[in-house]
Amino acid sequence: MAELPVLLERVARGERDAFEDLCRHIAAPVFGTVRAVVRDRPQSEEVTQEVLVEVWQCASRFDPGRGSALAWVTTIAHRRAVDRVRSEQRSAQRELRAAAHAVDYDDVAETAEANLDAERVRRCLRSLTELQREAIILAYYGGYTYRQVAALLEVAAGTVSTRMRDGLIRLRDCLGAEP
Amino acid sequence: MRTHRPEPHTLAGAYALDALTGADQARFERHLARCRQCAAELSGLREATARLAAAAAAQPPAGLTQRAVAAAAQTRQLPPLTRDTSRRWPGRHAAAVGSAGPAAGTPGRSSFRRAWLPKLALALAGAMVILAATLGLAARGAQHQLQQDQLNSHAIAVVLTARDATMISAPVSTGGTATIVMSARDHALVFAAAGLAALPSTSCYELWLMGSGGDQPAAMLPAPRRGMTGPVLATRLQPGDRLGLTIEPAGGSPHPTTPAILQIKL
Numbered sequence: 001m002a003e004l005p006v007l008l009e010r011v012a013r014g015e016r017d018a019f020e021d022l023c024r025h026i027a028a029p030v031f032g033t034v035r036a037v038v039r040d041r042p043q044s045e046e047v048t049q050e051v052l053v054e055v056w057q058c059a060s061r062f063d064p065g066r067g068s069a070l071a072w073v074t075t076i077a078h079r080r081a082v083d084r085v086r087s088e089q090r091s092a093q094r095e096l097r098a099a100a101h102a103v104d105y106d107d108v109a110e111t112a113e114a115n116l117d118a119e120r121v122r123r124c125l126r127s128l129t130e131l132q133r134e135a136i137i138l139a140y141y142g143g144y145t146y147r148q149v150a151a152l153l154e155v156a157a158g159t160v161s162t163r164m165r166d167g168l169i170r171l172r173d174c175l176g177a178e179p
Numbered sequence: 180m181r182t183h184r185p186e187p188h189t190l191a192g193a194y195a196l197d198a199l200t201g202a203d204q205a206r207f208e209r210h211l212a213r214c215r216q217c218a219a220e221l222s223g224l225r226e227a228t229a230r231l232a233a234a235a236a237a238q239p240p241a242g243l244t245q246r247a248v249a250a251a252a253q254t255r256q257l258p259p260l261t262r263d264t265s266r267r268w269p270g271r272h273a274a275a276v277g278s279a280g281p282a283a284g285t286p287g288r289s290s291f292r293r294a295w296l297p298k299l300a301l302a303l304a305g306a307m308v309i310l311a312a313t314l315g316l317a318a319r320g321a322q323h324q325l326q327q328d329q330l331n332s333h334a335i336a337v338v339l340t341a342r343d344a345t346m347i348s349a350p351v352s353t354g355g356t357a358t359i360v361m362s363a364r365d366h367a368l369v370f371a372a373a374g375l376a377a378l379p380s381t382s383c384y385e386l387w388l389m390g391s392g393g394d395q396p397a398a399m400l401p402a403p404r405r406g407m408t409g410p411v412l413a414t415r416l417q418p419g420d421r422l423g424l425t426i427e428p429a430g431g432s433p434h435p436t437t438p439a440i441l442q443i444k445l
């Protein structure tokens with residue numbers, strides 16, 4: 001997706017055809033991420049549309065010196081998704097529900113389209129400790145706060161926060177090390 | 180567990196996963212603003228989460244992208260930051276920008292993101308608290324309800340957070356209190372009322388913009404919920420307009436047929 005920064009730059013100048021092109025590249029990761037968190041399909045579609053419009057709106061704020069275009073876009077998408085679930089459900093209800101619907105990477109990967117990223121991510125997730133992996137998956141795909149994750153895994157919050165950081169660093173290195 | 184406070188630096192992972200809320204989030208963001216190393220680390224962790232996102236990729240249904248493109252065509256873009264001062268890339272506030280973006284003025288200063296967005300959030304929270312308090316609502320539950328039900332409505336949020344937003348309250352002659360938040364720049368106002376007299380099903384409340392061009396129907400008020408009516412949005416205000424409220428036959432009227440029970444000079 002080397003062309004994403006260039007497209008974003010054009011979108012920032014208000015070029016609508018560039019935005020259409022950009023959407024073709026980012027719609028799938030955005031929708032997939034949102035759906036993993038939100039679950040409900042109509043709401044996921046709604047949030048996805050909001051995210052795409054937000055990308056249009058905020059394109060001038062993308063700074064390639066700070067990270068990749070995909071990271072910028074998916075950060076917006078993930079935030080929007082967690083904002084949606086957090087505004088809708090009280091955390092206590094979510095915690096109860098969580099017991100019944102454990103978040104599983106296989107669930108996410110299964111509904112996602114077969115892609116190289118999914119395979120690499122699966123492999124790299126396997127290289128983490130169990131606690132690192134569970135904490136990251138519950139937070140990212142489940143949309144839980146680290147305190148909720150701590151409650152779910154019955155571990156101290158401080159432990160969860162360090163595991164999340166260590167796990168992401170390991171994941172970053174593992175993914176970055178691969179071609 | 181509530182009182183447990185991990186070192187802010189160790190929260191970078193949780194922050195990258197959007198797993199911080201409230202005080203935890205504020206604490207990390209304060210730390211982040213002073214810690215260059217954290218900002219660099221955070222952007223690396225974001226690359227990892229971006230791959231988690233890519234791994235979940237799924238094609239949205241046909242038509243969604245077209246709808247987004249059509250919606251974008253009607254959405255004003257934010258101007259670029261003139262000098263880069265924010266380390267919160269892309270910032271917790273990106274979401275806030277999206278939900279109230281068109282309310283943004285032109286940021287003439289470099290500290291736009293840092294200074295303006297928290298103010299926006301504060302103004303929005305403030306407006307909701309004031310609105311809820313003015314309406315005499317049990318603040319917490321009602322405010323929450325308002326936020327959930329109504330702030331989802333983009334246009335209402337835009338008016339409530341407009342820089343020139345002004346609030347006016349006035350009694351309704353048949354009972355109850357009306358409150359409006361108005362933005363002259365957006366030519367729009369948000370109307371809400373508490374304790375309006377109940378009407379028979381054959382009647383309804385109708386809002387009017389009364390000006391030199393005649394009386395224009397602005398909105399029909401919905402049925403009250405827990406004593407509260409609205410908020411409703413009225414747009415296309417003209418300078419010199421007055422806001423009027425009348426009781427009309429159910430379904431509304433093209434022109435007021437009864438004397439106004441509330442008039443506010445805008």
